[in-house]
Amino acid sequence: MDVTITITDREGVVHEVQAPTDMAMNIMELCRAYELAPDGTIGVCGGMAMCASCQCYILNDIELPDMGADEDAMLSEAFNVKPNSRLGCQIPITPELEGLILELAPE
Amino acid sequence: MITTDILIIGAGPTGLFAVFEAGLLKLKCHIIDALPQIGGQLSELYPKKPIFDIPGYPSVLAGDLVQNLMEQIKQFQPGFTLNEKAETIKKLEDGTFIVTTNKGTEHHAKAVAIAGGLGSFEPRKPLIDNIEFYEDKGVEYFVKDPELFRDKKIVIAGGGDSALDWSIFLADVASEVTLVHRRNEFRGALDSVEKVTELKHQGKIHMVTPAEVTNVFGDGKIEAIELDINGEKVRKETDFFIPLFGLTPKLGAIADWGLEIEKNAIKVNNALDYQTNIEGVYAIGDINTYPGKLKLILCGFHEATLMCQSVFNKLNPGKKYVLKYTTVSGVDGFDGTRKEAEKQVVKAID
Numbered sequence: 001m002d003v004t005i006t007i008t009d010r011e012g013v014v015h016e017v018q019a020p021t022d023m024a025m026n027i028m029e030l031c032r033a034y035e036l037a038p039d040g041t042i043g044v045c046g047g048m049a050m051c052a053s054c055q056c057y058i059l060n061d062i063e064l065p066d067m068g069a070d071e072d073a074m075l076s077e078a079f080n081v082k083p084n085s086r087l088g089c090q091i092p093i094t095p096e097l098e099g100l101i102l103e104l105a106p107e
Numbered sequence: 108m109i110t111t112d113i114l115i116i117g118a119g120p121t122g123l124f125a126v127f128e129a130g131l132l133k134l135k136c137h138i139i140d141a142l143p144q145i146g147g148q149l150s151e152l153y154p155k156k157p158i159f160d161i162p163g164y165p166s167v168l169a170g171d172l173v174q175n176l177m178e179q180i181k182q183f184q185p186g187f188t189l190n191e192k193a194e195t196i197k198k199l200e201d202g203t204f205i206v207t208t209n210k211g212t213e214h215h216a217k218a219v220a221i222a223g224g225l226g227s228f229e230p231r232k233p234l235i236d237n238i239e240f241y242e243d244k245g246v247e248y249f250v251k252d253p254e255l256f257r258d259k260k261i262v263i264a265g266g267g268d269s270a271l272d273w274s275i276f277l278a279d280v281a282s283e284v285t286l287v288h289r290r291n292e293f294r295g296a297l298d299s300v301e302k303v304t305e306l307k308h309q310g311k312i313h314m315v316t317p318a319e320v321t322n323v324f325g326d327g328k329i330e331a332i333e334l335d336i337n338g339e340k341v342r343k344e345t346d347f348f349i350p351l352f353g354l355t356p357k358l359g360a361i362a363d364w365g366l367e368i369e370k371n372a373i374k375v376n377n378a379l380d381y382q383t384n385i386e387g388v389y390a391i392g393d394i395n396t397y398p399g400k401l402k403l404i405l406c407g408f409h410e411a412t413l414m415c416q417s418v419f420n421k422l423n424p425g426k427k428y429v430l431k432y433t434t435v436s437g438v439d440g441f442d443g444t445r446k447e448a449e450k451q452v453v454k455a456i457d
Contacts, residue, residue: 040225040356040371045152051353073294077266077352079234107355 003095007056008103009036019093027088028054031104041107047089052078054088055105062100064091080105109186111137113418114206114216116193116361119147121392121407122222123176123185128415130183131431134422135441137186137214139193139206141227141359143251146173148224151354155296162405172404182440188212190251192227194360202387209360218418220389221366221373222411225356233264233350235323245329246348256281256347262332264320265351266290271299273351278311285313285343287320287334323348364388372396380417381410387421389414 002018005027009015019030028043031054036042045051049070055078058064064086067075071090075081085105091097113129115122118140126136144150146169154170161167167175191208196219198204206214230248232238238246250256250273261281263274266288272295274286286303293300306312315334322333324342332348334341358371366383367374373390375381377397381389391414392407400406419428437447 035370038371040358044225044356045148048153048156050152051355053355070294073266073292076288076290076292077294079231079352 001095003093003098003100005030005093005097005099006101007031007034007036010041010104010106019097021093021095021097023093025093027056027086027091027093027102029089030093031088037104037107042104043089045089049074049087049090052087053107055080055085056088056102057082057105058084058086059101059103060099062098063096108205108213108215109137109188110215111135111186112216112422113137113218113220113415114139114204114214115185115220115222116140116206117147117222117224117392117394118142118145118187118189119222119224119392119407120149120172120176120404121224121411122147122220123173123180124408125220125222125391125411125415126180126183126185127176128412129418130180130441131433131438132415132419134415134419135185136183137188137216139188139191139208139214141190141192141229143190143249145177145187145189146170149173151228158404160403160405182438182442182444182446184441188214192359196364196388198385198387204387217422218387218389220391220411220414220418221361221383221394222390222392222407223358223361223394225393226358226361226371227356228354229357229359230350231352231355233320233352235321238323241323241325241329241348244327245325245346246323246350248350250277250349253277253280258282259346260344261285261347261349262287262320262343262345263349263351264288265353266293267351267353268295268299269351269353271295271303273349274312275299275302275306278306283313284311285315285345287315287318289319290317320348320350366390369396372400377410379413381414382417389417 001021005019006016017034042053044053052074071087112134113136115138118138129136149169157166191210194209195207203217204219260283262285264287278284307314318334318336320332321335324331331344373395375390375395381391383390391410393402439445
């Protein structure tokens with residue numbers, strides 16, 4: 001089953017993408033799969049919550065998994081952090097994400 | 108001038124393994140890396156994380172893999188230019204290359220293999236307007252020579268391993284160490300966190316949390332920083348400001364070498380030998396791209412092997428050669444050592 005997720009890339013272009021829920025993917029990997037940001041500018045650490053290159057701003061009220069200690073710590077060191085910042089690599093794609101709207105943070 | 112057969116740019120796993128494959132073909136290698144240590148991402152980003160897809164290792168820590176690779180290649184005596192970035196490349200009339208680093212170190216090589224991963228790691232700079240003006244004038248993103256900070260006042264910013272480890276180390280070197288972080292929690296090895304706590308209680312490290320460095324001041328060199336502590340601006344005198352917010356990879360100067368670049372990666376001929384559009388310049392590992400490319404360490408090893416064979420054939424045109432197996436031929440190091448399988452005995456059993 002796919003869910004629809006709306007992502008604004010770093011150039012301001014809005015993409016409505018279909019995200020599979022059965023491929024053990026996360027939001028960072030979804031952006032890479034759809035090539036919404038150039039290689040080397042997103043998911044640099046591979047998804048270990050260690051680089052913040054997949055930081056995004058969550059724009060609507062969809063319930064997301066709680067932030068883990070690693071993600072919280074990484075965001076405390078990252079730049080351009082807002083109250084609605086999350087690391088895309090720490091958000092697995094599940095059916096609950098249907099309708100999620102987010103924006104990629106600047107590099 | 109450093110001379111070598113293959114100049115490898117990038118000391119990550121692919122670059123290191125290339126030394127081994129080149130050595131089997133009696134080709135000497137020299138490696139340049141922007142970081143002060145070898146291992147690339149494995150050392151810089153995740154030395155303590157396990158990797159599960161290295162053939163033959165059900166699990167290996169990234170840092171251990173780097174150590175093992177170093178052990179595997181040491182008999183081929185690779186040279187290293189660390190803490191320098193490959194900046195320019197010049198092809199000479201005889202087809203060899205001169206690669207010069209940002210510090211002016213010149214390398215003369217018969218072939219160049221770019222194994223630069225995602226690019227060279229550069230510090231993530233805090234968002235302070237005039238910070239670039241103070242770089243090398245009191246703002247340091249790396250601790251290259253701790254003696255620079257002897258009996259000086261320093262301010263370190265960051266909440267990860269680097270910030271913790273350098274605060275601990277410099278507590279005995281600098282006259283005053285102040286550690287600034289946006290929150291009270293730090294992320295690092297447990298013993299580092301405990302050590303910083305101990306040093307804080309001994310008064311050897313001043314902690315300012317939650318706080319942020321929001322400005323730097325000084326006439327020609329840094330003299331003070333501005334701290335934002337819960338919205339209150341506080342000026343603090345210091346000789347050095349060391350922001351340690353991690354590193355981010357940049358393709359950097361290589362992007363201007365005339366190589367065909369696609370999606371931040373270098374296009375190569377994967378049907379043959381991972382050569383780029385410049386004859387004699389190869390790209391191996393995560394930095395290259397071709398149809399079906401997978402950014403995996405194990406793929407980098409394969410690419411490194413084919414690259415070395417191609418360089419050998421290019422340097423020895425027409426020379427008869429068959430692929431050797433190390434199990435059969437052993438490994439003859441440039442240092443005079445020899446590794447080989449133990450001989451079987453042929454002996455009558457009485």
